[in-house]
Amino acid sequence: MTAAPPRRRASGRVTLDDVARAADVSPITVSRALRGERAVDPALVARVREAADRLGYVPDPAARALASRRSTHVAVLIPMLSNALFVDLIEAVQRTLRPAGYQALIGVTHYDDTEEAVLLREQLLHRPAGLLVTGIDRPAATRSLIAQAGVPCVHMMDLAPADAGLYSVGMSQAEAGAAMTRHLLARGHRRVAFAAAQLDPRTLQRLQGWRRELTAAGLYEPTLEWLNPAPSSIALGGRMFEQVIGQRPSIDAVFFCNDDLAQGALLAAVRHGIRVPDDIAIAGFNDLTGSDQMVPPLTTVRTPRAEVGAAASVMLLALMRGEHVERPVVDLGFELVPRGSV
Amino acid sequence: MTAAPPRRRASGRVTLDDVARAADVSPITVSRALRGERAVDPALVARVREAADRLGYVPDPAARALASRRSTHVAVLIPMLSNALFVDLIEAVQRTLRPAGYQALIGVTHYDDTEEAVLLREQLLHRPAGLLVTGIDRPAATRSLIAQAGVPCVHMMDLAPADAGLYSVGMSQAEAGAAMTRHLLARGHRRVAFAAAQLDPRTLQRLQGWRRELTAAGLYEPTLEWLNPAPSSIALGGRMFEQVIGQRPSIDAVFFCNDDLAQGALLAAVRHGIRVPDDIAIAGFNDLTGSDQMVPPLTTVRTPRAEVGAAASVMLLALMRGEHVERPVVDLGFELVPRGSV
DNA sequence: CTGTTAGCGCTTTCAG
DNA sequence: CTGAAAGCGCTAACAG
Numbered sequence: 001m002t003a004a005p006p007r008r009r010a011s012g013r014v015t016l017d018d019v020a021r022a023a024d025v026s027p028i029t030v031s032r033a034l035r036g037e038r039a040v041d042p043a044l045v046a047r048v049r050e051a052a053d054r055l056g057y058v059p060d061p062a063a064r065a066l067a068s069r070r071s072t073h074v075a076v077l078i079p080m081l082s083n084a085l086f087v088d089l090i091e092a093v094q095r096t097l098r099p100a101g102y103q104a105l106i107g108v109t110h111y112d113d114t115e116e117a118v119l120l121r122e123q124l125l126h127r128p129a130g131l132l133v134t135g136i137d138r139p140a141a142t143r144s145l146i147a148q149a150g151v152p153c154v155h156m157m158d159l160a161p162a163d164a165g166l167y168s169v170g171m172s173q174a175e176a177g178a179a180m181t182r183h184l185l186a187r188g189h190r191r192v193a194f195a196a197a198q199l200d201p202r203t204l205q206r207l208q209g210w211r212r213e214l215t216a217a218g219l220y221e222p223t224l225e226w227l228n229p230a231p232s233s234i235a236l237g238g239r240m241f242e243q244v245i246g247q248r249p250s251i252d253a254v255f256f257c258n259d260d261l262a263q264g265a266l267l268a269a270v271r272h273g274i275r276v277p278d279d280i281a282i283a284g285f286n287d288l289t290g291s292d293q294m295v296p297p298l299t300t301v302r303t304p305r306a307e308v309g310a311a312a313s314v315m316l317l318a319l320m321r322g323e324h325v326e327r328p329v330v331d332l333g334f335e336l337v338p339r340g341s342v
Numbered sequence: 343m344t345a346a347p348p349r350r351r352a353s354g355r356v357t358l359d360d361v362a363r364a365a366d367v368s369p370i371t372v373s374r375a376l377r378g379e380r381a382v383d384p385a386l387v388a389r390v391r392e393a394a395d396r397l398g399y400v401p402d403p404a405a406r407a408l409a410s411r412r413s414t415h416v417a418v419l420i421p422m423l424s425n426a427l428f429v430d431l432i433e434a435v436q437r438t439l440r441p442a443g444y445q446a447l448i449g450v451t452h453y454d455d456t457e458e459a460v461l462l463r464e465q466l467l468h469r470p471a472g473l474l475v476t477g478i479d480r481p482a483a484t485r486s487l488i489a490q491a492g493v494p495c496v497h498m499m500d501l502a503p504a505d506a507g508l509y510s511v512g513m514s515q516a517e518a519g520a521a522m523t524r525h526l527l528a529r530g531h532r533r534v535a536f537a538a539a540q541l542d543p544r545t546l547q548r549l550q551g552w553r554r555e556l557t558a559a560g561l562y563e564p565t566l567e568w569l570n571p572a573p574s575s576i577a578l579g580g581r582m583f584e585q586v587i588g589q590r591p592s593i594d595a596v597f598f599c600n601d602d603l604a605q606g607a608l609l610a611a612v613r614h615g616i617r618v619p620d621d622i623a624i625a626g627f628n629d630l631t632g633s634d635q636m637v638p639p640l641t642t643v644r645t646p647r648a649e650v651g652a653a654a655s656v657m658l659l660a661l662m663r664g665e666h667v668e669r670p671v672v673d674l675g676f677e678l679v680p681r682g683s684v
Numbered sequence: 685c686t687g688t689t690a691g692c693g694c695t696t697t698c699a700g
Numbered sequence: 701c702t703g704a705a706a707g708c709g710c711t712a713a714c715a716g
Contacts, residue, residue, distance in 0.1 A: 015693055026703050031695065039701060061468050062413065063693035065404035066708045081429045082631070090423060094450065103468070106448055108436065126403050126445070234632040263632065270612060270637045289424070290576040290605065290632075295612045357709055368687050373711060381685060405709030408692045 014057045023051035034059070065127060074316065075123035076104045076132040079111045079200065083232070083258070084288045085305050086134070089156065092309030093132060100317050102129065109134075111200050111231075117142045124149050130316045136160050136168060137201035152319035154312045157305065158202060159329055167319065169312040169330040173202045176301050176334040177209025180255055180283055183299070185217055187342055189253035189281055193224045195240050195265075196257035197232040203257045206285065210255060223248065232257075237264025242272075245280065253281035253342070259288040259300055266294045266341065281342040296340030304332045356399045365393035376401070407469060416658065417465035418446045418474040421453045421542060425574070425600070426630045427647050428476070431498065434651030435474060442659055444471065451476075453542050453573075459484045466491050472658045478502050478510060479543035494661035496654045499647065500544060501671055509661065511654040511672040515544045518643050518676040519551025522597055522625055525641075527559055529684055531595035531623055535566045537582050537607075538599035539574040545599045548627065552597060565590065574599075579606025584614075587622065595623035595684070601630040601642055608636045608683065623684040638682030646674045 020027040025044060033040045033048040051057075065071040074097055078086040094104050105128065107119035116133075120142065123131075131146065131153035146153050153166075158173060160166035184192045194210045196203050207225070214220040226240055237260060244254055256262035262284030269276050276282050276296055284291060287302040311330055318325055362369040367386060375382045375390040382390075393399075407413040416439055420428040436446050447470065449461040458475075462484065465473075473488065473495035488495050495508075500515060502508035526534045536552045538545050549567070556562040568582055579602060586596055598604035604626030611618050618624050618638055626633060629644040653672055660667055 013693085016695095017693080027693090028695075028704085029702060032702090035695095037695095041701065044702090058467055060408070060693050062404050062407035063708090064695075066402070066408050066710085067693075067695040069695095069708070071404065081423070081432060082426065084424065087423045087429070091450070098464075103447060103464075105445060108433070122440075122445075125400055234635045238635055260632075264635055267632075267635050267637055290602075290609075293576045293580055293606055293609050295609055355709085358711095359709080369709090370688085370711070371686060374686090377711095379711095383685065386686090402709050405692090406711075408694085409709075409711040411692070411711095 013060070014055045016057070016059070018055055019048065019052045019057045022055060023048045069127060070129050071127050072102050073105050073123075073126055073128045074102045074130045074132060074313075075107060075120070075126070075128040077107045077109055077116060077119060077123075078134050079109050080231075081106075081108055083260075085286050085303065089134075089305045089309040092306040093313050096310050096313035096317070102317075102320075104132075111198060113139050113142065117145065120145055124151070130154075130320045132156060132312055132316060134158075135201055136164075136166065152316060154316045154319070156308050156312045157303075158205075159331055162329060165328075167315060167325065167328045169308050169315060169332065171303060171308075171332050171334050173205035174209040174212075176285070176303070177206030177255075178213045179209075179334070179336055180285065180301050181210045181213035183336055183338065184253045184255060184281060184283060184342060185213065185219075187277075187281070189342075190219060191221075191224065191248075191251045192219065192253040192255060193226060193244055193248070193251045194255050194257070195226040195228075195237075195244065195261060197228045197230055197236055197240070197261055198258075199227060199229050206257055224251070226254075232260050234260050234264035234267070237261030238268035238271075239264075241265035241268045241282075245272075245274065251280065253277075253283065255283045255285075257285055259284035259286045259291045259298060262298055262300070262341075263288075263290060263294055266296075266298060270295060276341050283342050287337055292339065294341070299339045299342040300337050302335040302337050304334065307332050355402070356397045358399070358401070360397055361390065361394045361399045364397060365390045411469055412471050413469050414444050415447050415465075415468055415470045416444045416472045416474060417449060417462070417468070417470040419449045419451055419458060419461060419465075420476050421451050422573075423448075423450055425602075427628050427645065431476075431647045431651040434648040435655050438652050438655035438659070444659075444662075446474075453540060455481050455484065459487065462487055466493070469493075472496075472662045474498060474654055474658060476500075477543050478506075478508065494658060496658045496661070498650050498654045499645075500547075501673055504671055507670075509657060509667065509670045511650050511657060511674065513645060513650075513674050513676050515547035516551040516554070518627070518645070519548030519597075520555045521551075521676070521678055522627065522643050523552045523555035525678055525680065526595050526597060526623065526625060526684060527555065527561075529619075529623070531684075532561060533566065533590075533593045534561065534595040534597060535568060535586055535590070535593045536597050536599070537568040537570075537579075537586065537603060539570045539572055539578055539582070539603060540600075541569060541571050548599055566593070568596075574602050576602050576606035576609070579603030580610035580613075581606075583607035583610045583624075587614075587616065593622065595619075595625065597625045597627075599627055601626035601628045601633045601640060604640055604642070604683075605630075605632060605636055608638075608640060612637060618683050625684050629679055634681065636683070641681045641684040642679050644677040644679050646676065649674050 020030045033045045109116040136158045155168040157170040160168040284300040287300045291298040362372045375387045451458040478500045497510040499512040502510040626640045626642040629642045633640040
């Protein structure tokens, strides 16, 4: 009785075994040599490397994921791609993760907690090696989903409390809001409105910063708050600005929570022949593309999103290697950018 | 000599075998029932489904990819995330692919053929189930890389020649460029410049459309072309506009290849006190966010990128299922949007 | 229509 | 420091 003829599904692909045979070592040694895991004789490593290069060997991610229960994917959750802020963030993340052999899986939550939870669950099935999420505030269920996943996670664009046991790279949104408010006050503005859309957690923190400073100056009034849960956009900024000047002509400055709103306001001002900053000052947030080209150029706060994306990725890379991270909370600060609109 | 005791690495995960045991069928039947592949007795399907649901079974993508040599990933290659056009495209792609169980792997080429080839090679290692790329024109090496990959591919935002054997969903960039040019001529403009940045293939096709119409009208002159290979941006649009009016005051209209350039030009015009369209008309392309808010509102061409993303994904879905696609080339057209700037 | 068997290509576990 | 054996969880191939 001879054994049934082997029916191979030969893929034509160069496998670890091929390399092992070529280098005359066992497959596991190839695996270890190539991954740099455990100590392997330098001479063997060189031989294996040479053979792998010669044969054009490339590890199969699926096989690797199956055997190790860990993929080369990093799930990245951001609220919105149409906010240029997150495009810069994503670009930096990709630029850092790719050379290290990781693939970013981008999930867009549309600022929706439920959608974020769904995306998270989906991504977790793919056994990502790491997780990059935007912000700290989220429902307890989602927080524990992340904690239970057993996957390292770094939070971006905000700072976790030091005792939360979370990793985060970002800046204080409240401080940034406060800084711009102080700038407006320092420039002599007294009735400083705060106009916001979307109302996501970070926006609300900026609102807190504004409130704090205005209250400290004895200038706070609830009627100075213009909050709109609709998605932020240039068009909405124009409409909100028209509301403000129509309903409260005494307001002499508007601090918009995002540059797109402020840009829309600036354009509306041009349309209505309102002089900025003489009639009214306008400030934005994030220093998005085009803000420096507005007429007048928009005073804003530059947020270090590219730096955040890069630093968060570097931190995640360390965590994925199982390394200890000295500073789990990294504050990258912000920069007030005074231009002509204030 | 007894065999070594089985050392299970029990992952705690519910596997296909668990479901098979619970439903009292063989694993392969579970596999087939759940995938709807091949005919399986409806009664068995129901039993398997019930067991799977009860146990909370979720297939492991890595195991599936390894065994079938096909993942649930779709590689999506776009030139740039900072062009809002592609954000809309990506959003539509994700919205179509995700419910069908596919994950979009986004690769950004930065309008670079080499980077595109590198990304393609990387993605192909992950054995994507499908491929979505931007545009038709690319080096022969990259084209054959795609052809050799044995993975269905749909091209977006441009139309392949009918006999190329390629799948594409988009619109004629040249026709769109021509249409805007005719509009400018119809509005009485005679010295119509074409200003472009980036100079990617689709931009150059729009240039061709403009050339054709201007030549037909006997108005073509090489000095009317303002081509700049730098990345497109609002700031660059402003600078290019200043060049045009500084060096060729006789030009009475500028057709920008993208809205961000045109927006920058419009802002520069406000800055310089140039009246648009009285002194000079300005036209854009793509109808990006904010174009309708400019002063005056920007005349542009609306490109159906969301529709393209959705239709291309639907076509790819069919191809991935191995279905025959009736119309491999789908022209979704474009729409001239006359506003105040012309 | 259902099952058996043999892998996919890699890494883990346990020894040496 | 190196290796042998045993899967990871699933599907392709080949029967029946």
